[in-house]
Amino acid sequence: MEYSTQLCSALNELKRITGIKLEAAAQTPEEEERVLNQIRCLCTAYKEKYNKNHFLKTLMTQNMSSIEAAEHAQRLHIAPDERRILFLLEKKGPLDDTVIEILKNLFPSQTKSYLIPMTDCSMAVLRPVKSNESEHELSKIAHMIVDTLNMEALAQIRVSYSAVMGHLTELGAAWQETSLALKVGKLFYSEQTVFPYNRLGIGRLVYRLPISICEGFLQEVFGNEIPEALDDETTATINRFLQNNLNIAETSRQLHMHRNTLIYRLDQVEKRTGLDLRKFEDAMTFKIASLVMNYLQTERNTQT
Amino acid sequence: MASLSLKGIQKIYPNGFHAVQDFNLEIEDKEFIIFVGPSGCGKSTTLRMVAGLEDISGGTLTIDGKVMNDVEPKDRDIAMVFQNYALYPHMTVYDNMAFGLKLRKVPKDEIDKKVREAARILDLDKLLDRKPKALSGGQRQRVAMGRAIVRNPKVFLMDEPLSNLDAKLRVQMRIEISKIHESLGATIIYVTHDQTEAMTLGTRIVVMKDGIVQQVDTPQNLYNTPCNLFVAGFIGSPQMNFLDAVVNIAGNDVTLKVGDYVLKVPESKKQALINGKYNGKTVVLGIRPEDVHDSEEFIAANPDSVVKSTVKVYELLGAEVYLYFDVAGTQMTARVSSRTPLRTGDQAVFALEMERIHLFDKETELTITN
Numbered sequence: 051m052e053y054s055t056q057l058c059s060a061l062n063e064l065k066r067i068t069g070i071k072l073e074a075a076a077q078t079p080e081e082e083e084r085v086l087n088q089i090r091c092l093c094t095a096y097k098e099k100y101n102k103n104h105f106l107k108t109l110m111t112q113n114m115s116s117i118e119a120a121e122h123a124q125r126l127h128i129a130p131d132e133r134r135i136l137f138l139l140e141k142k143g144p145l146d147d148t149v150i151e152i153l154k155n156l157f158p159s160q161t162k163s164y165l166i167p168m169t170d171c172s173m174a175v176l177r178p179v180k181s182n183e184s185e186h187e188l189s190k191i192a193h194m195i196v197d198t199l200n201m202e203a204l205a206q207i208r209v210s211y212s213a214v215m216g217h218l219t220e221l222g223a224a225w226q227e228t229s230l231a232l233k234v235g236k237l238f239y240s241e242q243t244v245f246p247y248n249r250l251g252i253g254r255l256v257y258r259l260p261i262s263i264c265e266g267f268l269q270e271v272f273g274n275e276i277p278e279a280l281d282d283e284t285t286a287t288i289n290r291f292l293q294n295n296l297n298i299a300e301t302s303r304q305l306h307m308h309r310n311t312l313i314y315r316l317d318q319v320e321k322r323t324g325l326d327l328r329k330f331e332d333a334m335t336f337k338i339a340s341l342v343m344n345y346l347q348t349e350r351n352t353q354t
Numbered sequence: 355m356a357s358l359s360l361k362g363i364q365k366i367y368p369n370g371f372h373a374v375q376d377f378n379l380e381i382e383d384k385e386f387i388i389f390v391g392p393s394g395c396g397k398s399t400t401l402r403m404v405a406g407l408e409d410i411s412g413g414t415l416t417i418d419g420k421v422m423n424d425v426e427p428k429d430r431d432i433a434m435v436f437q438n439y440a441l442y443p444h445m446t447v448y449d450n451m452a453f454g455l456k457l458r459k460v461p462k463d464e465i466d467k468k469v470r471e472a473a474r475i476l477d478l479d480k481l482l483d484r485k486p487k488a489l490s491g492g493q494r495q496r497v498a499m500g501r502a503i504v505r506n507p508k509v510f511l512m513d514e515p516l517s518n519l520d521a522k523l524r525v526q527m528r529i530e531i532s533k534i535h536e537s538l539g540a541t542i543i544y545v546t547h548d549q550t551e552a553m554t555l556g557t558r559i560v561v562m563k564d565g566i567v568q569q570v571d572t573p574q575n576l577y578n579t580p581c582n583l584f585v586a587g588f589i590g591s592p593q594m595n596f597l598d599a600v601v602n603i604a605g606n607d608v609t610l611k612v613g614d615y616v617l618k619v620p621e622s623k624k625q626a627l628i629n630g631k632y633n634g635k636t637v638v639l640g641i642r643p644e645d646v647h648d649s650e651e652f653i654a655a656n657p658d659s660v661v662k663s664t665v666k667v668y669e670l671l672g673a674e675v676y677l678y679f680d681v682a683g684t685q686m687t688a689r690v691s692s693r694t695p696l697r698t699g700d701q702a703v704f705a706l707e708m709e710r711i712h713l714f715d716k717e718t719e720l721t722i723t724n
Contacts, residue, residue, distance in 0.1 A: 147457075148457050151457055152457075155442040155444075155445065155453070156440055156442065158443070158444055160444070190438060193437075193438040194438040194439075194440045196438070197436035197437060197438040197439060197440075198436075198438075198439065198440045200402075200405070200407055200434060200436060201433075201434045201435065201436055201439065201498075201501070201502070202453070202454050202457075202501070204405070204406070204407075204426075204427035204428045204430075204432075204434075205427070206407050206408075206427075237368075237369070238369055239369070240367040240368045240369050240371070241367045241369070241371050241373055241399070282366070285366075285370050285372075286366065286372045286375075288370075289370050289371060289372050290372060290564075293564070294564075299717070303718065303719065304563075304564050304566055305375075340370060341369075344368070344369055344370070
């Protein structure tokens, strides 16, 4: 019997996930629509009941009672009280077959690790933690994921990871942690590729602040003239100066610039912002303000 | 293989962090280039920009004359070996090496040919059926190299590939990598923070600090003629001794006052101090530990470069001895023959080989004379 493309792909999907090969008979478009719906419902029901990834994704992103979670876990043969860690990796651009294949081989199913696709570009890896594995070793696994995908898939990857969970019901919290770590990490520590949930520093604080408070803070620091963005050269100079612990001699040496030029530029910044970066207090305020500006800029870009 | 050109390469992250500044380098075909520097100096970032794993904020990268700034990593014809490599635990050595090619849908017979050839180069022929857990650390590292070699890339990029190995294995693998470079005739860029690795492997070394290239030169030239205080201190182990010295120019006589000692500057070094008008100024005197001598003959022949001190630590390394002592409140190291009679607590006389001293401007830290 000849099927329409949609019906054909629905039947193939059903066969792929359940192994059941069905034949459908539909004479009219209405009948075909009904058949399609029935097959889709069958697929969803099967996924909900038997698909571990579907269950784990639901547990991560939706509220599920602990009793319901325990029932599902038992049915799917997932030990609820095993120590586990959640890694969340994000690729620049969609995840392709190469990346997925590499991850499958790095975390084979025999090791009771689960790969859970979250979006087109991100994948969560739920991995058991051995009793003798330290935090340092877990950090090494995160770096290993990045380096291996860099080497084998030539893909730009960032990874965040959660605390070690003692029970499957903590998966939702772990998901929140890793998502936050990835967002905060990309925003404030963009030079890094691995973001542990517990090393987010001041970025975590800034990220949690309501927009109105951030705007109020910038208003307080800069008055009405909030610098949208300093030019690249000034930004580079300021960053280098802050990186060198406000040391003028070292900064001017590194930037191949006369110390008077550097002092002139710092004076210009003071004129524009009212902050004398040679003073620790002002330098600290500037640093926090620049983190806040960075955050607001990203928020605005996300909204547009 | 390939030549690379990096012109004015910069990396500024969205958070404003300026990781690499105005990086300029021409890499010739078959060169073994080392990026070396302390942690956070921008060497890995530069390598990742070459790989395409980081976007280039400014400047131009070309490989074989073709601009690569916006080319996808997979289209750059490169292969990488990084620090935290992982072998697929359930696959044999053969399959581990073949895996990347299988993903690229390379024909089976071609995969087989490439894997066996790489295994031969890496001396892994007899281990092809083993699983990773049955391999030693060095063998695993060679498999990781093999995965890169089978791709037959234009350029190999290696980011601290040996840093997870113990000291003995690192030495062995250094030799292996040197051999691989020779047998493949490959262009290699290799990142390390270990200056010994840099000195032994590289045809040229790029010394970096705080995102800025300090000097690019052959290992020998870097050692003998460092361009500034940082390079002088970074290259060489034990590191170069540094002493503050006040210059005194009286006619044609130039001396350096270090604490209570007056050292006579040889003819070859005088002119730079006179031309630079350093009279009365403090400069930094640098001298390598092997240029500090304890032999009686040398001391007798060089009475104008003698310092006296008490040996604080005696460190025997087999063929040679490191002696640690203070001069004008600064710790110094002498690398002398193991036949030296000096021991901890002894009053000692040392003579500095003044022809071998380096002088640096105290403010700019640039070399005055080598």
